[in-house]
């Protein structure tokens with residue numbers, strides 16, 4: 001950028017240099033790295049509104065970090081999670097029209113406003129606030145916000161679900177999970193794939209189909225589909241914590257399990273509640289699962305259990321042990 005330099009008495013080229021500066025924020029000295037525009041020839045500094053403003057916001061942000069105040073981005077996130085515009089969020093809070101706009105653009109918020117925003121970050125608090133206060137929103141805006149709060153309550157349940165999975169199943173990629181951290185989405189999509197394809201799919205059979213899909217995909221691609229670890233149980237290899245996973249899928253209306261009694265035995269059928277899973281799985285994954293489906297389509301759950309008992313990985317492990325994907329190399333769908 002060219003600029004007139006009074007020292008040099010002519011138009012000169014400019015350059016931006018870094019310099020340590022000290023700002024006074026609420027009576028506190030804040031050292032901040034400033035970008036300053038200078039004359040290329042004599043080093044004279046020029047005032048530049050944009051750079052100056054950037055430095056000020058940086059100084060504010062350092063102050064914010066020091067005092068645990070919300071950052072501009074966090075304020076924006078709080079507003080956006082409720083689907084509110086800057087203006088209607090300000091109205092809701094009975095603050096000045098421009099207040100939220102200024103905070104999101106870097107102006108320093110006052111401490112009382114900060115506490116209020118922190119409080120309202122939690123949807124349950126927002127619901128209380130909305131119920132107990134006269135707010136400046138019209139009835140349509142209010143209704144929209146209430147609707148959003150119901151949605152957020154739902155995603156909160158999902159968050160709790162995923163925290164549970166984190167605790168139970170999260171693990172770095174390694175040979176036991178087929179070099180993939182557990183992927184719940186892929187897991188339930190695989191369940192839905194088979195549940196949608198088979199009538200009267202028994203849970204015991206499904207667990208084996210998942211095992212074959214993961215291990216064969218691993219054998220051919222060096223990575224599993226779902227990141228599931230499979231455990232050696234008396235009736236074959238099963239996904240670790242499958243009972244929790246099936247409980248979660250039921251709670252989220254992904255599947256239902258219907259239990260029938262036949263000849264004194266409980267039979268658990270897995271029924272899909274949705275067929276919306278195709279875009280979660282890749283073409284390659286679907287291709288492998290289709291091969292597994294075709295191979296076992298006429299197998300009953302006893303037959304497929306017996307079949308899986310013959311796998312090397314199953315024979316070489318003890319009850320309760322994880323069956324490493326190392327054994328996948330021995331798996332073949334067509335045994336000679």
Ligand SMILES: [Zn+2]
Pocket residue numbers: 005006007008009012039040041042043044
């Ligand atoms: Zn100059």
